Amino acid sequence: MTEPARSETRLETSRLIAAPAADVFALLCDPQGHVAIDSSGMLQDATGEPVTAAGDSFVVHMDRESLNDFPEMGRYDVTVTIQEYEPDRLISWNILGRVRPQIGHVYGYRLDTDESGGTLVTSFYDWSDIHPDWAAAGIFPVISEDALRATLGILDRTVRRGFVRP
Numbered sequence: 001m002t003e004p005a006r007s008e009t010r011l012e013t014s015r016l017i018a019a020p021a022a023d024v025f026a027l028l029c030d031p032q033g034h035v036a037i038d039s040s041g042m043l044q045d046a047t048g049e050p051v052t053a054a055g056d057s058f059v060v061h062m063d064r065e066s067l068n069d070f071p072e073m074g075r076y077d078v079t080v081t082i083q084e085y086e087p088d089r090l091i092s093w094n095i096l097g098r099v100r101p102q103i104g105h106v107y108g109y110r111l112d113t114d115e116s117g118g119t120l121v122t123s124f125y126d127w128s129d130i131h132p133d134w135a136a137a138g139i140f141p142v143i144s145e146d147a148l149r150a151t152l153g154i155l156d157r158t159v160r161r162g163f164v165r166p
Contacts, residue, residue, distance in 0.1 A: 009140070010124060010128060011125045011126075011141055011143075012122055013123055013145055013148045013149045014120055014121060014122040014123070014152075015120075015121055015149070015152040015153070015156060016119070016120050017120075017121050017152075017156045018156075018160065019119060019156075019159045020113075020117070021089070021111045021112075021113050021119040022088050023159050023163075024111055024119050024121055025087060025089075025111060026050075027155070027163045028091050028109055029051045029052070029091065031048045031051075031058040031059075032046055036158050036163060037151050037154045038154075039150035039151040039153075039154055041063070041066030041067075042062050042063055042067060043060055043062060044063050045061040046061065051082045051085065053082070054082050055081070055082060056081075056082045056085075057082065058080055059078070060078050060079075062075065062076050063075050076098055078095045078096060079096040079097075080093045080094075080095055081095075083106060083108075088111060089110070089111055090109070090111070091108055092107065092108025092109075092124075093106065093108065094107075095107075101131040103127075103130050103134050104129050104130040104134070105125065105126065105127040105130055105142070106129070107123075107124070107126075108126075109123055109124070110122040110124065121152060121155065123149075123151060123152055124148075125143055127140045
C-alpha cells in the first residue's frame with residue numbers, strides 16, 4: 001500500500017493487488033464490477049454492457065440513503081460515461097444524474113504492473129472541474145479517502161476470487 005495523495009480537489013490512494021492488470025481492468029470495465037466493489041453501499045445494480053472505449057456508458061441504480069447525507073434523494077439512476085480508456089492502464093468516468101446543474105466530478109483507476117506480477121491500482125476521485133454552484137455548496141468530497149481505500153480492498157478480494165458477471 002502506498003501513501004494517499006490529497007489536494008484541495010483530488011483524492012488518490014493505491015493498493016498492490018496480486019492479480020494481472022488485465023483481470024483488474026476487466027472488472028473495472030464491467031458495470032456489475034462497479035456494483036460488486038462499491039464500499040459506499042450506494043451502487044445497488046447496473047444496466048449495460050462492459051465498456052470498450054472512451055464515450056461508452058452504462059446506467060447505475062443508486063440508493064443515496066446508504067450515505068445518509070441526502071436521504072431525500074432515495075433511489076435514482078445515474079449514467080456513467082467513460083472519459084479515459086487505456087486497456088489495462090487507465091479508466092475514468094464522469095457521472096450524469098438527475099441533479100442540475102450536472103456536477104462534473106470524475107472517478108477512475110490507474111493500473112501499473114508491479115515487478116512481482118501484481119498490479120498497483122490507484123483509485124482517484126477528482127472534483128477540480130465541478131460546476132461552480134456545486135463548488136460553492138461545500139459538500140466535496142462526497143466520497144472519502146477511507147471509502148476509496150475500502151473499495152480497493154473489496155476490489156482486491158473480488159479479483160482474487162475470480163469476479164464472475166452475475
